[in-house]
Amino acid sequence: MSVFFKSISSGNPVKKGDAEDQLKKIGVSLDSKDSDDYDLLLAAVHDVAQHISDLPDYQPVPDTKRYPRENIRRPTQQEQDLGNAWAHKFLIQGNQDGGAMAKKTVTLKDCIAVAGVPQFFGSDAFPAWTPSTDATVVTRVLDAGADIVGTSVCENFCNSTASFTSAQGTVENPHRTGYSAGGSTSGGAALVGSGKVDVAIGTDQGGSIRVPSSLCGCVGFKPTHGLVPWTGFTSGDAVDDHAGTITRTVADNAACLDAIAGYDDIDDRALGAGEPGSHGLVEFLTSYSPGANKTRPLAGFKIGVLKEGFYNDFVQPEVKEAVLNAVRKFEQLGASVQEVSVPAHLEGPAVWTVQQRISGALTILGQAHGRRGLGLTEFEHARLPWTSENFQKLFPSTQNTVINGLYLTDKFPGLYSKTMNIGRQIRDAFDRALRECDVLVMPTTPFVAPRHGRRGTPRQCFEPTIGLTVNTAVFNVTGHPALSLPVGFAPAREDHTVALPVGMQIVSGRWQEKRIFQVAHAWETAFDWRSCRCMVEEAQHDDLNEKVQYAVEVSPVVA
Incomplete structure (x- = not known):
């Protein structure tokens, strides 16, 4: 010594x-x-x-000779779509020999590393940084034949379910200008919902794929925690965050997930995800669809209507009715429908809030640890150390995460560990319910797209999105796969003459992606969601709620 x-x-x-x-x-x-x-x-x-x-860093070396990056540029206003949906435009042509995603166009959320492409991360608190490596999902979609055509705007530090918080500008809902596209995968959902691209790959740490998909009329899937490697992502803490897909159809979603799922020998969360290319989701959909019984493709399926997902103060009556109408259609497909109660569902938002604030603060401050994976060291150097000057540039939701996380760590020692324990308890409660049902369904978001908020006081910045994740964040805690399927339209809360998309969330057991795809694909094939409109008059709300509540009380309940 x-x-x-x-x-x-x-x-x-x-x-x-x-x-x-x-x-x-x-x-x-x-x-x-x-x-x-x-x-x-x-x-x-x-x-x-x-x-x-x-020492020199050790990062995967991208094959830029096979997949060169062409014409990387920050789009002019004339090149933009839906307000400011694009972060950067470029072209990386996929495998010319074809593949499961041949001819599909893909955009990547601006928190996914693409070598040579500057990344904003929705912020201007630090200069855009440029990765030297590709995220695993980038290589995999290119190998599957897709063309990557750009990165799409994400909300500030991926820390909002609004679409006006990005320093790169507001993203408009493809169904109505002036209304939110959701977040934090705002640009990707808007571009897919408008038909500008076929697929968006995003991240979901509390609903950031499913919320914008619901608001924009897309199919958005958060798979089982760890099914898709998180390698090359900067969006959030690994305990909650998931990589996933946004498309216009269930079949396209399955094709993309087929391409990107599976362990990559880097991300330890994906150790149980199986070999890349081994999941056979498209083959599965093709083999059963339309099935031996074309009129009853879901014969024998049990659909659980999650009571707690429909009854809270945030659920808009028209959204409730639109999803219940969609659920009734499952019976036409041969499935049985029953009410299910999982009271622990209601604890999900609180558990997620503490978990995300503590882990999120540590991540933002550059202190996250405990995972084996790819460290994006260039990103850390670009944004650290924090100063008063750059901290002031963060959107209030990100500043609030840091403040909350530091306070909770200081005042409640051991609380983070307790959220992990209670999160497992909630997971087990859902697992028990899913032994009685094949899937659980509920509204993805409790209301349709709100009008854009404004950059006023911190409270004013939060107001439009309060309650949006009451049904989504819990499944980031539990890790269950969850898909948002568009099932109709309902009126905007601010203006009943404006019709906006409604999403139904379909949840199943961990690693049961095929079950979700089968249910969603059967519904999508049989019904046109664009023709389903629920414009319930205000005077009917009380009577409707009374009837639906009665149905809940007399139906079978799974504890």
Whole structure:
């Protein structure tokens, strides 16, 4: 040990009293007789850290010869769509020999690494950084024959379900200008919903795929936690975040998920995801559809209507009725429908809030740890350390995450660990319910797209999105796969002459993606969601609620 101490460099910045100063940050102190030794040990570890810092990084090398990046540019206003849906435009042509996604156009959320393409992350708190590697999903969709045509705007630090928080500009709902496209995968959902691209790959840490898909009339899928490698993503903390897909049809969604799912030998969350290309989702849909019984393709299926997903203060009556109308159609397809109660569902938002605030704050501050995966070190260097100047540029939702996370860590020691335990309890409750049903259904979002908010006070910034994730965030906690399927239209809360899309969320057991796709595909094939409109008059609401509540009370309930 003494030999090692003698090797400490003379230029080492550690000085007398530094060890004590570090401990003052957590309110403890050293025995004064030991202080010099700990300063010496701190100087030693500084030299070790400096040595690691000086080593070359080790990141996957993208095949830019096979997949060159063409004409990378920040689009002009004339090139933009739906307000400001594009972050960057470019072209990477996929496998010319074809594949499951041949001829499909793909956009990537602007938190997914593409070598050579600057990434904003929805922010202007730091200059756009440029990755030197590709996310795993990038290589996989190119190998499947798709063409990547750009990156799409994401909300500020992927920290909002609105579509006006990005520093790159507001994204408009493809069904009505002035209304939210949802977030944080706002640009991708808007571009898919408008028909500008076929597929968007995004992230979902509380509903960020399913919420914009619901508001924009898309099929949005958050698969089982870890099914798709998170390698090359910057969006959130790995405990909640999921990579997933947004498309206009269930079949396209299955094709994209087929291409991107499976372990990549990097992301430890995907250890149980199976081999790439082994999931056979498209083959499965093709083999059963239209099935031996064309008129009853879901014969024998049990659909559970989640009571807690329909009854809370946020659910808009017309949205409730639109989803219930869609559920009734399952009976025409041969399925049985029953009410299901999972009271733990109601604890999901609170558990998610604590979990996400603590882990989210640590991620934003560059202190996340505990996972084996790809570290995007260029991103960390681009945004750290935080200063008052760049922190002030963050949108209030991101600032609030940091404030909340620091406070909760300080005032509630051990609370994060408890959310992990209670999250597992909620997961087990859903698993029990799903032993009685094949899938659970509920509204994806409790109301249709709201008008855009405004950049006023922090409270004003939050108001349009309050309650949007009451049915989505819980499944980020539990890790269950969940798909948002468009099932009709309902009136805007602010203007009943404006009709906007309604999404139905379909949830099944972990690793049961095929079951969800089968149910969603059968519904989509049999019915045209664009012709389903629910414009319930205000005077009818009380009577409708009474009838539906009675149905809940007398129907079978799974504990």
